[in-house]
């Protein structure tokens with residue numbers, strides 16, 4: 001087991017009280033997980049301050065405590081490391097504890113409001129098809145080749161993250177593709193990792209409950225690019241006006257992709273239908289199973305990254321044309337009466353608008369669009385009225401319902417959504433708190449050949465109400481309702 005001194009190599013402590021020559025048996029930032037010989041990190045969180053739990057961790061036998069403020073009573077057998085930022089120290093120390101696994105992989109991170117899961121999933125599938133051993137960290141699941149490890153966050157905390165990367169190294173992986181959320185950047189979950197490349201998809205309204213302002217949210221995403229080394233590549237979507245901000249202070253080699261403007265990697269949409277996308281990528285025609293303009297961006301980002309990682313462009317396009325999307329992203333079923341039920345993870349205004357715009361492009365004039373949508377509790381409340389308004393603008397009927405209410409009152413969330421509905425749209429809007437009932441209502445309203453969009457939960461197989469997760473799968477419920485109603 002490593003010595004504390006070895007773990008501190010990249011940390012510049014303000015001071016150390018006690019011996020650095022102690023063996024560290026494990027790392028934790030939660031006093032409830034603390035055990036003999038571990039190092040405990042006192043982190044200031046949203047709900048609590050980890051500094052209040054230092055004594056608890058010491059009682060459990062921790063050998064070291066890493067904190068921003070020393071406790072008044074110091075226990076002689078324990079080494080106290082005072083640092084400027086405990087989360088930052090935890091990033092460096094977790095990487096060192098697990099033997100710097102990121103250095104032994106080609107690690108590529110994807111950041112942006114939408115498209116991260118889609119891009120890392122496509123990259124994972126592509127590099128597997130190209131014959132590599134590949135890891136993936138995503139919202140839907142983590143993977144080491146085909147072995148699935150359940151995910152709790154989009155980006156795991158620094159300790160779990162480095163542990164997962166170490167398992168990938170042990171399994172012989174040469175690549176890992178991971179999502180990098182803005183929370184992760186602010187909380188230093190990726191500090192201490194060496195990235196071979198970084199991709200920026202886009203930035204639109206989300207998570208303002210956490211970052212407070214859009215400028216702060218942009219600043220969080222930019223941190224990813226600021227910290228890249230000169231050996232890494234930074235690949236950004238030039239059609240997003242914030243892409244130049246991302247590159248402003250990066251040392252990495254910079255590249256762009258775009259559909260609308262000049263870029264290093266260019267694509268053009270030749271056809272966009274429910275069957276897929278016909279694209280021209282760098283002058284070559286390719287047909288892909290993914291649907292919608294936004295997926296042309298995702299495919300192009302993946303193509304560009306594969307190119308920058310040294311893969312043959314023609315081979316990459318051949319494989320890309322055979323791949324399907326991540327679970328719950330524009331997934332669809334067709335009923336016996338030809339009603340198309342689309343299940344999509346759109347949980348931001350931009351994603352909802354993109355999905356509905358795609359539906360508008362592929363629908364026939366006689367098809368009605370019925371949208372079922374809700375907004376999550378304990379998340380950005382400002383997006384609620386906007387999402388309801390977008391649903392109304394693009395749909396013939398809208399059923400506002402619950403997403404994951406978490407610890408909020410579902411009716412209160414719905415009231416906030418309803419506030420965004422224009423008076424002229426009220427007659428096409430229904431509010432049904434129970435999500436299953438809402439899906440059923442959409443199925444009852446649907447005529448043969450119509451389109452039902454169930455947005456917000458995508459791949460999720462649960463509904464989180466007051467901290468209790470009960471089974472809930474939009475796709476299964478939709479299929480059941482089609483059956484029950486004989487549609």
Ligand SMILES: CC(=O)N[C@H]1[C@@H](OP(=O)(O)OP(=O)(O)OC[C@H]2O[C@@H](n3ccc(=O)[nH]c3=O)[C@H](O)[C@@H]2O)O[C@H](CO)[C@@H](O)[C@@H]1O[C@H](C)C(=O)N[C@@H](C)C(=O)N[C@H](CCC(=O)O)C(=O)O
Pocket residue numbers: 029030031032042043044045046047048049050051053139152153154155156157181182183184210
């Ligand atoms: C807002 C946010 O990011 N919260 C994360 C944060 O929790 P927190 O700040 O609330 O922690 P806290 O409860 O205040 O506790 C502070 C510290 O005291 C410690 N503590 C607390 C109690 C105790 O008895 N003993 C103890 O030691 C805690 O372990 C913690 O270190 O740190 C925790 C540990 O890493 C995370 O699990 C938690 O994620 C919560 C569950 C969460 O919902 N996060 C979401 C918002 C999130 O991170 N999402 C992003 C992006 C999503 C996307 O768009 O894709 C993601 O990457 O998943």
Ligand SMILES: Nc1ncnc2c1ncn2[C@@H]1O[C@H](COP(=O)(O)OP(=O)(O)OP(=O)(O)O)[C@@H](O)[C@H]1O
Pocket residue numbers: 112113114115116117118119139154179201202294295297298328329330344345346347350351352354355458
């Ligand atoms: N490039 C894109 N631009 C805009 N919208 C997109 C893009 N890709 C996907 N979407 C929409 O956003 C939804 C979420 O996509 P995805 O899961 O890939 O994003 P994400 O960035 O991983 O989201 P999260 O923040 O929850 O991790 C999709 O269901 C789709 O509606």
Ligand SMILES: N[C@H](CCC[C@H](N)C(=O)O)C(=O)O
Pocket residue numbers: 139154347375376377379403404456457460
């Ligand atoms: N990664 C996002 C997912 C939101 C998904 C939506 N179904 C919700 O629960 O709000 C978040 O944690 O904010």
Ligand SMILES: [Mg+2]
Pocket residue numbers: 116117138139140154179
């Ligand atoms: Mg994701």
